[in-house]
Amino acid sequence: MTTDVSDRSPDPAAHDEMTEPPPSSRGSEYAALSREVRQSGLLKRRPGYYAVKVGANLLLLAAGWTAFALIGQSWWQLLTAVFLAMMFTQTGFIGHDAGHHQIAASKRVNNLLGRVHADLLIGLSYGWWIAKHNRHHSHPNHVDRDPDIADGAIAFTQDHARVRSGAYAWLARHQAWLFFPMLLLEGLALHVAGVRALLARTGTATSRAGKLAEAGLLTAHLGGYLAALFLVLSPVQAVCFLVVHQGLFGLYMGCSFAPNHKGMPVFAKDDKIDFLRRQVLTSRNIRGHRFTDFALGGLNYQIEHHLFPSMPRPSLRHAQELVRTYCARHGILYHETGLFNSYAQVLRYLHTVGGPLRPELEY
Numbered sequence: 001m002t003t004d005v006s007d008r009s010p011d012p013a014a015h016d017e018m019t020e021p022p023p024s025s026r027g028s029e030y031a032a033l034s035r036e037v038r039q040s041g042l043l044k045r046r047p048g049y050y051a052v053k054v055g056a057n058l059l060l061l062a063a064g065w066t067a068f069a070l071i072g073q074s075w076w077q078l079l080t081a082v083f084l085a086m087m088f089t090q091t092g093f094i095g096h097d098a099g100h101h102q103i104a105a106s107k108r109v110n111n112l113l114g115r116v117h118a119d120l121l122i123g124l125s126y127g128w129w130i131a132k133h134n135r136h137h138s139h140p141n142h143v144d145r146d147p148d149i150a151d152g153a154i155a156f157t158q159d160h161a162r163v164r165s166g167a168y169a170w171l172a173r174h175q176a177w178l179f180f181p182m183l184l185l186e187g188l189a190l191h192v193a194g195v196r197a198l199l200a201r202t203g204t205a206t207s208r209a210g211k212l213a214e215a216g217l218l219t220a221h222l223g224g225y226l227a228a229l230f231l232v233l234s235p236v237q238a239v240c241f242l243v244v245h246q247g248l249f250g251l252y253m254g255c256s257f258a259p260n261h262k263g264m265p266v267f268a269k270d271d272k273i274d275f276l277r278r279q280v281l282t283s284r285n286i287r288g289h290r291f292t293d294f295a296l297g298g299l300n301y302q303i304e305h306h307l308f309p310s311m312p313r314p315s316l317r318h319a320q321e322l323v324r325t326y327c328a329r330h331g332i333l334y335h336e337t338g339l340f341n342s343y344a345q346v347l348r349y350l351h352t353v354g355g356p357l358r359p360e361l362e363y
Helices: 029-039 047-071 077-099 107-122 126-138 158-162 166-173 175-183 186-199 208-232 235-260 275-281 290-295 302-307 313-329 339-353
Strands: none
Touching: 029 275, 029 313, 047 077, 047 208, 077 107, 077 126, 077 235, 107 126, 107 208, 126 186, 126 208, 158 166, 158 339, 166 175, 175 235, 175 339, 186 208, 186 235, 208 235, 235 339, 275 302, 302 313
C-alpha cells in the first residue's frame, strides 16, 4: 500500500482486512509516531495563541450583537444574522478545542471555556457534545460504534438504507441532492439534541451538578436570544432573523464537519483495526492555506487531529508533514484533497448508499 494524496473518492463498500489491535507498547507504530510528535514540541500548549483567539472572537461576537442593538428594527438586520451565523460557528470551534483540552493544561479551565462558549454563547449542550464526540473519536466510521454515522436522517451505509420505508426511504433515495439543504436544519437539530440529553438521565458527560449548570446557561442563552430578537425587531423580522441566522449557522457548521469522514471507508461492526490505521484511513484532510485553517477551525487537518486530539489547533499544520511522511514510510493510505472536491466525494458516497432504493438503476 502506498501513500495517496490524490483526489479519488474511496469505494464506500470497500475496506482493508482488519487485524487485532497491537498491545499498547513502546514498540507499536502509533507509539513511535507519538514519540516523534512529542519530541517536536507540537503537543505543548499555546496560551498566547488562544488568548488572542478567544479574545478576538469574543470582541467580534460582542460587536455583532452591538450592531444588532444599534441598527434596531430594520431588514438590514438580516446582514447581522449572516455575520452572527459565522461568529456562532467560530465560537463553536473554540468550544471544540476546549472539549479536547487543547487550550489549557487544566481540565477545569477547559471545561469552563467549553461551557461558556457552547452553552451560554451559542446554545449548544457542551456535556452532550463531549459524550457524543468522544465516542466518535474512539471509533470513527465504525458501524454501531460511531454516533456520527448512526441511522438517522441521512443513511451512511447501504444496510441502513435497505431497511427504510415510506418517507425515510424517499429521503435516502434523494439524500445526495438534499444533503446541503438539510444542513440548514443542523443548527436546530443540535439545539434540540442537547436539550433532550439534558432532560434525560443519560447521554451527557456531566454530573448532576454539571447538568444543572448547563441547564442554567442554556436557559440564559435561549431567553436572552429570543428576548433580543422579539424586543428589538418586529415579529416578522424576528422570525426571519432566526431562520436566516440558525439556518446559516447550521450550514456553516455542517460544511465544516462534512468533509472530515463522510465518504471515507466504513468499518463493519466486528472489524478489528489498530488505532493508527483506524484514525488515518477514516479521515480526510483538506488542502488549503491560512484562510482555510481559519474558516474550518483547524478541522481541515482531520488526520492529525484524530491522531492527537489534544494538539493545539495552530500546531496541526506543522504536524502534517511529519504524519504524512510517517504514513508513507509504513504504507498507510493518507487522503488529502481540495475542499470542493471533498464535497463532491461526500455527495457521490451518499448517492451510492441510497442506490439500492432507486429501482430504476441496477444494483
